[in-house]
Amino acid sequence: MSESLSEPRAYPSLNDDADRAYELDRAHVFHSWSAQATLDPAVITKAEGSYIWDRDDNRLLDFTSQLVYTNLGHQHPRIVRAIQEQAATLCTIAPGYANPARSEAARLIASHTPGDLNRIFFTNGGADANEHAIRMARLHTGRNKVLSTYRSYHGGTHLAVNVTGDPRRWPSDNGSAGVVHFFGPFLYRSPFNSTTESEECERALAHLESVITLEGPGTIAAIILEAIPGTAGIMLPPPGYMQGVRELCDRHGIMFIADEVMSGFGRAGRWFAIEHAEGVVPDLLTFAKGVNSGYVPLGGVALSDAIYETFAQRPYPGGLTYSGHPLACAAAVACIQAMEDEGVVEHARRLGDEVFGPGLRELATRQPWIGEVRGTGVFWAIELVRDQATREPLAPYGGSSPEMAALIGACKRRGLLPFANFNRIHFVPPLTASDEEVRAGIRILDEALTEVTAQS
Numbered sequence: 001m002s003e004s005l006s007e008p009r010a011y012p013s014l015n016d017d018a019d020r021a022y023e024l025d026r027a028h029v030f031h032s033w034s035a036q037a038t039l040d041p042a043v044i045t046k047a048e049g050s051y052i053w054d055r056d057d058n059r060l061l062d063f064t065s066q067l068v069y070t071n072l073g074h075q076h077p078r079i080v081r082a083i084q085e086q087a088a089t090l091c092t093i094a095p096g097y098a099n100p101a102r103s104e105a106a107r108l109i110a111s112h113t114p115g116d117l118n119r120i121f122f123t124n125g126g127a128d129a130n131e132h133a134i135r136m137a138r139l140h141t142g143r144n145k146v147l148s149t150y151r152s153y154h155g156g157t158h159l160a161v162n163v164t165g166d167p168r169r170w171p172s173d174n175g176s177a178g179v180v181h182f183f184g185p186f187l188y189r190s191p192f193n194s195t196t197e198s199e200e201c202e203r204a205l206a207h208l209e210s211v212i213t214l215e216g217p218g219t220i221a222a223i224i225l226e227a228i229p230g231t232a233g234i235m236l237p238p239p240g241y242m243q244g245v246r247e248l249c250d251r252h253g254i255m256f257i258a259d260e261v262m263s264g265f266g267r268a269g270r271w272f273a274i275e276h277a278e279g280v281v282p283d284l285l286t287f288a289k290g291v292n293s294g295y296v297p298l299g300g301v302a303l304s305d306a307i308y309e310t311f312a313q314r315p316y317p318g319g320l321t322y323s324g325h326p327l328a329c330a331a332a333v334a335c336i337q338a339m340e341d342e343g344v345v346e347h348a349r350r351l352g353d354e355v356f357g358p359g360l361r362e363l364a365t366r367q368p369w370i371g372e373v374r375g376t377g378v379f380w381a382i383e384l385v386r387d388q389a390t391r392e393p394l395a396p397y398g399g400s401s402p403e404m405a406a407l408i409g410a411c412k413r414r415g416l417l418p419f420a421n422f423n424r425i426h427f428v429p430p431l432t433a434s435d436e437e438v439r440a441g442i443r444i445l446d447e448a449l450t451e452v453t454a455q456s
């Protein structure tokens with residue numbers, strides 16, 4: 001090859017031309033969950049800590065953590081450096097080989113999972129983690145059915161979206177995946193006409209027991225539950241509910257899968273949200289997002305000893321090309337070490353107890369559209385209603401409304417990027433957000449609500 005042919009071609013910098021980025025996006029990118037011709041996506045040019053900047057150099061306080069995954073904020077120097085150092089040594093290697101980054105990531109994850117969940121199967125994200133957890137449960141039990149709640153989200157791949165209990169399932173639900181849905185506890189909109197948490201817990205467990213009986217306990221491989229449902233509304237399970245689910249699973253030989261894709265790695269003020277249910281250890285635990293703050297795609301399944309033994313001498317029939325990718329695992333190692341060294345989980349718990357909880361509950365006493373505030377750690381939802389007495393949602397289930405659109409716009413004009421879903425605003429900034437950043441977000445929401453309610 002001649003010297004001229006071997007010279008690298010000059011390309012424009014990917015981050016220097018926001019207008020070109022927008023034009024190319026509209027010409028070539030097919031977006032998820034969207035009607036393509038209606039889109040007008042913001043171009044993000046940089047990010048740092050709790051903030052992002054758009055192409056007009058507007059700074060926005062990121063109270064979405066993107067899709068609730070930048071747990072350590074944007075551009076955390078320790079994670080960025082770890083990716084750079086790993087890239088300089090071993091960018092990639094097939095999953096059949098051991099590599100130091102994956103081995104150490106597995107050790108660190110297992111050091112924080114509850115009970116005997118000491119073996120880690122790595123995936124590329126949360127949806128395939130849930131797919132593989134269900135596959136493991138089916139192979140382990142020799143059964144096929146999987147039970148999951150309405151008002152849940154478990155991923156966008158075929159089985160995961162069938163297991164999902166929210167409207168994103170409907171266009172792809174062909175009813176052939178062996179999935180049965182049931183009602184989980186949600187006192188504010190109780191399907192059981194409960195008036196107290198203890199009633200809701202008791203009635204929800206009785207309902208689940210009836211579903212198990214009518215479906216046939218011997219046909220059910222697993223019950224999959226988000227430890228705290230995320231995009232469905234951050235509904236904290238009432239005391240005793242998870243213990244009751246665990247007992248039903250034990251009684252009938254059903255595997256309990258805890259979906260910690262969104263709630264894990266400190267989001268709920270514990271390393272894993274299932275820790276809020278004292279003494280409960282699932283058979284399988286799925287994770288993604290916060291394991292490395294989403295800097296490189298990574299997810300996984302933590303397996304109990306019993307499920308591991310099923311495949312000790314019998315091949316597990318599943319895998320992924322990029323399972324345990326060195327760059328992703330190096331990011332996970334740096335992320336978990338930073339969380340340990342910087343006391344991130346403790347900080348998240350304190351933010352929930354001392355800043356989020358008091359601030360949002362005080363806001364609810366003054367804003368007529370706030371029907372309920374609920375959450376823990378850095379994981380909060382504000383339920384918006386037209387009338388506090390009737391609890392009529394400000395937007396329909398599965399949709400939006402002019403009022404919600406106006407509220408989101410009012411927040412953005414004031415420098416806050418909110419996470420909105422149906423009739424709710426979720427406050428889910430990075431776990432590293434400061435007290436003042438959290439108070440600023442609450443203050444902006446207060447101002448935006450005051451503006452929009454006055455116009456309605």
